[in-house]
Amino acid sequence: MTFWVTQALNGISFGMLLFLLAAGLSLIYGLMRMLNLAHGSYYILGGYVGLAVIHATASFVLAALAATATVTVIGIVMERFFLRRFPEQELPQALLTFGFLLIFADLSLWLWGGTPQTLPKPEIFERSIRIGAIVFPTYRLFVIGVGLVVGLGLWWLQEGTRLGAMIRAGVDDAEMARGTGVNVGLLSTAVFAFGAFLAALGGIIGGPFVGVYPGADFEILEMALVVVIIGGLGSLKGAFVGGLVVGLLDNFGKALFPELALFTVFAPMAVILALRPTGLFGAR
Amino acid sequence: MTALEIETLSHHFGGLTALSGVSLTVAPGERLAIIGPNGAGKTTLFNLVTGILRPSAGRIGLFGQDVTRLPTHRRAQLGLARTFQITTLFPRLTVLDSVLLAVQGLDPVRFTLHRRREAYGHLRERAESLLADWGLADRAAQVTRQLSYGEQRQVELVLALAGAPKVLLLDEPTAGLSPAETASVVEMIRRFSRDTTILLIEHDMDVALELVDRVAVLFQGRVLAEGSKDKIKGDREVAAIYLGTDDA
Amino acid sequence: MSTRIASGAAAVVVLVALPVVLSSYQLSLLTKMLIFGIFAMSLDLLLGYAGLPSLGHAAYFGVAAYTVGLLALRIANNFWLDFPAGLLVAGAVSALFGLFALRTRGSYFLMITLALGQVLWGIAFGWRSLTGGDDGLPSVPRPRLPLPWSLTEGVPFYYFVLACFLVAIGLLALIVSSPFGRALVGIRESERRMEVLGYDVWRYKYVAFVLAGLFAGLAGNLFVYFNGFVSPAYLNILFSASALLMVILGGAGTLVGPAIGAAVIVALENVISAYMERWVLVLGVIYVLVTLFAPAGLVGLVRRRLSRSGA
Numbered sequence A: 001m002t003f004w005v006t007q008a009l010n011g012i013s014f015g016m017l018l019f020l021l022a023a024g025l026s027l028i029y030g031l032m033r034m035l036n037l038a039h040g041s042y043y044i045l046g047g048y049v050g051l052a053v054i055h056a057t058a059s060f061v062l063a064a065l066a067a068t069a070t071v072t073v074i075g076i077v078m079e080r081f082f083l084r085r086f087p088e089q090e091l092p093q094a095l096l097t098f099g100f101l102l103i104f105a106d107l108s109l110w111l112w113g114g115t116p117q118t119l120p121k122p123e124i125f126e127r128s129i130r131i132g133a134i135v136f137p138t139y140r141l142f143v144i145g146v147g148l149v150v151g152l153g154l155w156w157l158q159e160g161t162r163l164g165a166m167i168r169a170g171v172d173d174a175e176m177a178r179g180t181g182v183n184v185g186l187l188s189t190a191v192f193a194f195g196a197f198l199a200a201l202g203g204i205i206g207g208p209f210v211g212v213y214p215g216a217d218f219e220i221l222e223m224a225l226v227v228v229i230i231g232g233l234g235s236l237k238g239a240f241v242g243g244l245v246v247g248l249l250d251n252f253g254k255a256l257f258p259e260l261a262l263f264t265v266f267a268p269m270a271v272i273l274a275l276r277p278t279g280l281f282g283a284r
Numbered sequence B: 001m002t003a004l005e006i007e008t009l010s011h012h013f014g015g016l017t018a019l020s021g022v023s024l025t026v027a028p029g030e031r032l033a034i035i036g037p038n039g040a041g042k043t044t045l046f047n048l049v050t051g052i053l054r055p056s057a058g059r060i061g062l063f064g065q066d067v068t069r070l071p072t073h074r075r076a077q078l079g080l081a082r083t084f085q086i087t088t089l090f091p092r093l094t095v096l097d098s099v100l101l102a103v104q105g106l107d108p109v110r111f112t113l114h115r116r117r118e119a120y121g122h123l124r125e126r127a128e129s130l131l132a133d134w135g136l137a138d139r140a141a142q143v144t145r146q147l148s149y150g151e152q153r154q155v156e157l158v159l160a161l162a163g164a165p166k167v168l169l170l171d172e173p174t175a176g177l178s179p180a181e182t183a184s185v186v187e188m189i190r191r192f193s194r195d196t197t198i199l200l201i202e203h204d205m206d207v208a209l210e211l212v213d214r215v216a217v218l219f220q221g222r223v224l225a226e227g228s229k230d231k232i233k234g235d236r237e238v239a240a241i242y243l244g245t246d247d248a
Numbered sequence C: 001m002s003t004r005i006a007s008g009a010a011a012v013v014v015l016v017a018l019p020v021v022l023s024s025y026q027l028s029l030l031t032k033m034l035i036f037g038i039f040a041m042s043l044d045l046l047l048g049y050a051g052l053p054s055l056g057h058a059a060y061f062g063v064a065a066y067t068v069g070l071l072a073l074r075i076a077n078n079f080w081l082d083f084p085a086g087l088l089v090a091g092a093v094s095a096l097f098g099l100f101a102l103r104t105r106g107s108y109f110l111m112i113t114l115a116l117g118q119v120l121w122g123i124a125f126g127w128r129s130l131t132g133g134d135d136g137l138p139s140v141p142r143p144r145l146p147l148p149w150s151l152t153e154g155v156p157f158y159y160f161v162l163a164c165f166l167v168a169i170g171l172l173a174l175i176v177s178s179p180f181g182r183a184l185v186g187i188r189e190s191e192r193r194m195e196v197l198g199y200d201v202w203r204y205k206y207v208a209f210v211l212a213g214l215f216a217g218l219a220g221n222l223f224v225y226f227n228g229f230v231s232p233a234y235l236n237i238l239f240s241a242s243a244l245l246m247v248i249l250g251g252a253g254t255l256v257g258p259a260i261g262a263a264v265i266v267a268l269e270n271v272i273s274a275y276m277e278r279w280v281l282v283l284g285v286i287y288v289l290v291t292l293f294a295p296a297g298l299v300g301l302v303r304r305r306l307s308r309s310g311a
Helices: A002-032 A039-057 A060-081 A090-112 A138-160 A162-172 A174-179 A184-206 A216-231 A236-256 A263-275 B042-050 B072-077 B095-104 B121-133 B149-161 B179-190 B205-211 B229-233 B236-244 C002-020 C024-049 C058-075 C079-101 C106-126 C154-177 C179-189 C191-196 C201-227 C237-250 C256-275 C279-293 C297-308
Strands: A128-131 A134-137 B004-013 B016-026 B031-035 B057-062 B080-082 B167-171 B197-201 B214-219 B222-228
Touching: A002 A039, A002 A134, A002 A138, A002 A184, A002 A216, A002 A236, A039 A060, A039 A090, A039 A184, A039 A216, A060 A184, A090 A216, A090 C106, A090 C237, A090 C279, A128 A138, A134 A138, A138 A184, A138 A236, A216 A236, A216 A263, A216 C106, A236 A263, A263 C079, A263 C106, B004 B042, B016 B042, B016 B222, B031 B042, B031 B205, B042 B080, B042 B167, B042 B197, B072 B080, B072 C191, B080 B149, B095 B121, B095 B149, B095 C179, B121 B149, B149 B167, B149 B179, B179 B205, B197 B205, B214 B229, B214 B236, B222 B229, B222 B236, C002 C024, C002 C154, C024 C154, C024 C179, C024 C201, C024 C237, C024 C256, C058 C079, C058 C106, C058 C201, C058 C237, C079 C106, C079 C201, C106 C237, C154 C179, C154 C201, C179 C191, C179 C201, C191 C201, C237 C256, C237 C279, C237 C297, C256 C279, C256 C297
Parallel strands: B031 B197, B031 B214, B080 B167, B167 B197
Antiparallel strands: A128 A134, B004 B016, B004 B057, B214 B222
């Protein structure tokens, strides 16, 4: 019993992490029709910068702020000066973001070395709580909390605010949106930056239990892509549900069938691809 | 035998009804204009007839054959051709290459991959004669996106004619053209053989009435009125919907 | 037109004559360039001609390489069994993956081809007992052909690869100039117009997808013989992306361009990794620079130069 609950908890918390990344990817795709291959880089940069700040200041909060701020700026620069030149052209955008992926990967290796590292948890979350026979690390609960808060916030943003309406309008028809006074360029940069912010947040939140290491960028990008394939590109609901599904599958898969590790995630993805190529909640 | 038979065709999507219970019959060789204000469902009707959209209800018959479930390319093979409101050409290909593709489309060699296309002289002959017939021979080597808008609209028409279609759908062929360009396009359409049945969406009433025998008026997804040119010209309801709208 | 034939013939003559003047290291580099040239051209058929941007093309290269490697090591080093098997498996996998991938377009297509490629990578990585996992398959022997020269020697193997390269480029050139190939270009330019003109667009794309997979498989076959070794790295996105780079750098939709692009990338990777520790960084910068400044590739640049000088 403990096993199932612990694994479920781990799966859900990892799923929340994946949600943060997939939500960013989906948001960016939804507005700009672009697949950001550097998204995993934003994750590890968030983790590495956070790590550096924690070592210098021992403050998790400062680390989180610094990490998200740095990566958001990087995202803004990438969108404004590079990606903006190729509107709606998937291939140049894919190559550009891939180039940046390589650049960031190598820079990270250079600056922080090849040994895998984990971020120290903030002190308040170092304990575990007991409910009956089950021991929950509070940090995992914190991660789930963050995921839920972000999820609710994004949902409110999308459905309830003018900003959300503008994004939806921009998604439906950029020309028309411009016609009604929406600054599509600024909106694109803002959405891209926000996506980067979410990824960096994922990096710093995930740092204590997933860790940062060379190759984590590829791995988390791959996972996020699977989430988005299952959930549907451009759908927030899809990112959330997909994140939970993949998080749980991955965790239970690794725990129950370690030799099949990646298959437990890829097989359902293949099934979804066969039945609904645009994902559970994707368009059309 | 009717050329085109549309029976209670409807199309809904996302809570909106684009077309509702539209029925039309077009005899072989006939020219029918589809007019109506913006949003009346005219292009949706064309998209349904050509198979780009699937109807929510209704039936489409082409020379007696039920094509409602057939994919677009199969309908083309049965003799249905179409031009688009937004010029749908091959921007980076030359005019000749474009017409060659159009000619190849219904030719049995279209899927051959073991011989060069040059080996099939009949394709080039037909393409060149088409261009010559319609006065575009001197544009043959030009890249499509370098042509003037008027010339592009003409190429769009030639592409549609390449397969000697039995039913031709023209979606606002004169949209965005200068009066001189409009006149050439009208001339071109007037010369189309009477073997071809034509449905014409036109915003410009003068152009429409010049080219057709019958008119169907669409309004908010339904057929408001249908009949000869004179009947429609004199119809009060039709005048009302046009007086109230900005007919640009 | 005749300048093309003349320069083509000249290039063939040069390629045939080169072993005389090159060191064995240089010759092996040239061999690698030809193999990757085939790989890049196979992707060009898909991307440059049909307009389908695949980020998972390495899958067919790698799966052929593994098939040949596994058969040669575990069953028998029989060229007439192993080589066709490699092609067959590459074709079968692309036929399967094509069914999934072609239900989508644009960024979705990119994403799905990426994911499918990673699935194969995952299998190669995880199924240690079959594939050797991360360690790969070492010591794959060269094929034994009924010829007076042994393919274990650099020069005969080079001519073997050159022959395959010439056959590949010949076939691909024929395909792209056929009615089928011209239709692919039309589909790339305007899919909707092609549908309305009577073309069964899906079928064209599917056949192009499988053909591209077959030619990628040919390259994979040659590669595992050349390298004597294959690992999951030849199935993953890094490798797929480098094929993409070769096509873009050389010039998509030109066939010869991607072959040249492959040669350039192979040369660059060799030079850079020999002299620089941070060659991944440099590679990343190259991706960015090529995309920004040479979207039509080297062939595009050359063509512009020629047209400017009035040639």
